[in-house]
Amino acid sequence: MLELISLTKQFGTKTAVERASFKVDHPMMIGIIGRSGAGKSTLLRMLNRLSDSTDGRIVFQGNDITRLKGSSRRHWQSRCAMIFQQFNLVPRMDVVSNVLHGTLNQRSTLSTMFNLYPQADIHRAIEILDRLGIAEQAPKRAEALSGGQQQRVAIARALMQDPAIILADEPIASLDPMNAQIVMQSLRDIHEQDNRMVIANLHTLDTARRYCDRVIGMRDGRIVFDGTPEQLSTNVARDIYGADASFSEAATSTQIDTLDRETARLLEEAKAEALV
Amino acid sequence: MSDATLSGHNSGPASVDAIQSSYLQQVQRKRLYGGLTLMIFALLMVAGFMTADARNAGGFWEGLHNVGDYPADVLSEAWEKRAALPALIVKYFPALVETINIAAVATILGAGLGLILSLLSTRGLARWPRLIPVFRRTMDIMRAIPEIVIALVLIFVLGGGPVPAMIAIAIHTAGALGKMFSEVAENADLKPLEGLASTGATWAQGMWLGILPQVAPNYVSYALLRFEINIRASAILGFVGAGGLGYELRNAMAWGPGRFDDAAAIFLLLFGTIIFFDQLSGRFRNQLTTGGQA
Numbered sequence: 001m002l003e004l005i006s007l008t009k010q011f012g013t014k015t016a017v018e019r020a021s022f023k024v025d026h027p028m029m030i031g032i033i034g035r036s037g038a039g040k041s042t043l044l045r046m047l048n049r050l051s052d053s054t055d056g057r058i059v060f061q062g063n064d065i066t067r068l069k070g071s072s073r074r075h076w077q078s079r080c081a082m083i084f085q086q087f088n089l090v091p092r093m094d095v096v097s098n099v100l101h102g103t104l105n106q107r108s109t110l111s112t113m114f115n116l117y118p119q120a121d122i123h124r125a126i127e128i129l130d131r132l133g134i135a136e137q138a139p140k141r142a143e144a145l146s147g148g149q150q151q152r153v154a155i156a157r158a159l160m161q162d163p164a165i166i167l168a169d170e171p172i173a174s175l176d177p178m179n180a181q182i183v184m185q186s187l188r189d190i191h192e193q194d195n196r197m198v199i200a201n202l203h204t205l206d207t208a209r210r211y212c213d214r215v216i217g218m219r220d221g222r223i224v225f226d227g228t229p230e231q232l233s234t235n236v237a238r239d240i241y242g243a244d245a246s247f248s249e250a251a252t253s254t255q256i257d258t259l260d261r262e263t264a265r266l267l268e269e270a271k272a273e274a275l276v
Numbered sequence: 277m278s279d280a281t282l283s284g285h286n287s288g289p290a291s292v293d294a295i296q297s298s299y300l301q302q303v304q305r306k307r308l309y310g311g312l313t314l315m316i317f318a319l320l321m322v323a324g325f326m327t328a329d330a331r332n333a334g335g336f337w338e339g340l341h342n343v344g345d346y347p348a349d350v351l352s353e354a355w356e357k358r359a360a361l362p363a364l365i366v367k368y369f370p371a372l373v374e375t376i377n378i379a380a381v382a383t384i385l386g387a388g389l390g391l392i393l394s395l396l397s398t399r400g401l402a403r404w405p406r407l408i409p410v411f412r413r414t415m416d417i418m419r420a421i422p423e424i425v426i427a428l429v430l431i432f433v434l435g436g437g438p439v440p441a442m443i444a445i446a447i448h449t450a451g452a453l454g455k456m457f458s459e460v461a462e463n464a465d466l467k468p469l470e471g472l473a474s475t476g477a478t479w480a481q482g483m484w485l486g487i488l489p490q491v492a493p494n495y496v497s498y499a500l501l502r503f504e505i506n507i508r509a510s511a512i513l514g515f516v517g518a519g520g521l522g523y524e525l526r527n528a529m530a531w532g533p534g535r536f537d538d539a540a541a542i543f544l545l546l547f548g549t550i551i552f553f554d555q556l557s558g559r560f561r562n563q564l565t566t567g568g569q570a
Contacts, residue, residue, distance in 0.1 A: 114310065115310070122299065122303065126295055130292045130295075135295050136295065138299050139302055
């Protein structure tokens with residue numbers, strides 16, 4: 001379905017992504033993990049064609065999309081929705097308008113300028129918002145919403161595109177644990193209910209483990225791990241993050257229960273020591 | 277976990293319908309207002325054009341086909357005498373230098389005055405906060421009076437020559453740059469200023485060391501833009517007797533056919549100069565705002 005063939009991106013002399021190759025046969029939820037600067041964002045931006053690759057190819061359903069130009073490139077972007085860490089909504093426009101931006105690829109510039117969207121699209125936008133649980137916010141300005149709500153508006157914009165692939169670039173990095181859980185669960189449900197492919201950059205291991213069917217680990221621009229969450233042992237994780245033996249998964253966690261477990265373990269250790 | 281699932285949030289079909297219909301109403305209201313605004317705008321445009329056309333001595337439609345006649349005359353005559361052009365360009369080069377000189381001196385004087393005025397009229401920086409409105413209105417007046425009016429008055433008083441033109445452009449520049457400078461200074465960080473004030477620095481010392489380093493790239497960039505505008509202004513002021521290229525151009529054009537080759541040479545000089553300084557300052561400004569900052 002989707003295949004990357006030794007995709008490479010260079011910024012000057014620095015190589016951000018080096019010969020990244022992987023193949024996806026059927027829609028699944030993929031998590032890409034790695035340190036900041038490992039090339040995760042660059043990889044997603046190349047997939048969406050926000051930035052061009054230096055070398056290599058991207059093939060989706062038999063079509064080479066690496067060198068698409070003009071309107072065919074924009075059409076690909078409309079089929080391959082993107083969600084950003086900082087939401088990237090238009091802050092001064094209302095929520096429904098922001099969701100309707102997902103249809104821009106089918107609209108002419110002139111009708112966009114006069115804000116003329118078909119009634120059916122407006123209805124669908126509000127239905128998508130309802131599906132994500134934020135329909136009551138429909139007439140509000142995007143900037144008036146909380147971070148978690150804004151990220152769900154961004155997901156609604158992505159769904160409005162009716163995409164084959166949803167790319168999520170650190171979708172929960174700016175959110176608190178509770179909102180992070182809601183957003184990740186929404187992405188998971190979209191994958192399960194609509195059978196869309198979701199590729200998410202994540203910076204915490206347990207999120208990838210919990211929500212993804214397949215995990216890809218990147219380090220210094222190279223793919224160093226590609227497998228199921230079960231295969232992702234602590235040693236492999238240390239290798240991906242370039243950490244030493246003191247690295248523990250709980251240290252990178254944003255999950256409330258993981259933190260609780262960790263605190264409980266520490267408490268028990270302290271108790272045991274006190275008893276000794 | 278269950279609270280985070282999609283279905284857990286569904287507010288039911290009835291309320292979704294309500295949200296949809298109320299949002300659609302809002303959209304329709306907005307469209308109505310938008311349409312009305314557009315209609316009023318179009319009506320005003322048409323009415324304004326018709327008024328202007330009716331008052332025009334010649335009439336817009338009758339004169340439209342004559343628009344190209346004068347340039348065509350100039351170009352055809354200049355083409356016939358093209359062999360003389362290089363010599364004419366050399367002949368008028370001193371006048372060009374005079375024009376650029378007027379613009380340069382006026383820009384430097386105007387920017388200096390504008391700098392002082394801008395700092396005096398920026399909230400948070402002003403030496404005498406109560407006098408801010410006074411300095412602001414002063415700049416407004418300096419901006420409001422066209423250069424050509426100031427120049428005409430000064431030429432009447434001082435006699436023709438480059439000095440009245442220079443003063444006229446400097447006054448306008450001070451008003452225009454003062455406004456832009458003050459907007460930049462409003463966004464400056466006040467913390468360094470507070471730090472300097474805590475050491476017992478004077479107002480001028482605080483401005484010089486605390487504010488100017490922050491705003492300098494923007495100020496220089498605006499001043500360069502103004503220099504380009506002033507070259508044009510200084511050429512135009514030549515028409516009213518301020519010397520330089522404009523004066524020669526007026527003579528060449530007033531003589532009519534027979535000296536159109538002179539006019540063409542002067543136009544070429546003017547275009548060349550403006551393009552040259554436009555490119556130069558554009559490159560310099562880019563460097564200041566992107567690359568040059570440490």
